[in-house]
Amino acid sequence: MSAIRNMELGAGGRLMKPGFHDGWLTSIAVSEDKTAAIGLRRFSGERYLLHLFAVKRLLANEFKEGNIILDMVLANGIEPRDMSSFRNIAGEPHPSVVEPVRGRMEAAIAQNLRDVVEGRSVFVQIEASYGCELACLCGSAEMVAIGD
Known part of the structure; x- marks a missing residue:
């Protein structure tokens, strides 16, 4: 079974169908069973x-009334196009973190990237x-239409 279902991706993992440019992110629900519904x-x-x-891992910043979407990207089987955001979600160490903790954090980022x-x-x-x-860093993603 594919890790990305009911979506058509373009170059670099950009979500093409369904498209959400100038659409809205309306809700975020996270469950104890390690699932989320966006x-x-x-x-x-x-x-x-x-x-x-x-x-x-899931990070959502600046949730406001009227969250307008510019673009959506899903990376699976390819390197993420925004490595800064990937490193941030995958555990980027603060500059003050020193060895040996820094090395363990960098190894975890590298493993997440390989995954x-x-x-x-x-x-x-x-x-x-x-x-x-x-x-979000997750195991799989599925898009489901829920109507108008």
Whole structure:
């Protein structure tokens, strides 16, 4: 079974279908069973849920009223296009962190990157024009239409 379901990706993992440019990130629900459901609405009004399974790390900053989506990217079997965001979600050490802790953190980032590049994990990134930026490292992702 594919790690990315019900989505068509373009170059670099950019989400092409369904497209959400100028749509909205409407909700974030995280469950104790390491799943998350991200509510999305297209500019044309259709609503979707992006289900994320086996969530390892999730970061959502600046959730506001009217979170406008610029772009969505899902990396699985490829290197993430935004390595700064990937390193941030994968455990980027603060500059004050010293050895041996820094070395362990860098090794964990490298392992997380291998997991994405080799297809064992998915890196999901929602870039915002306004409001919430979201990044998630998870096992798989599935898009489900929920209507208008």
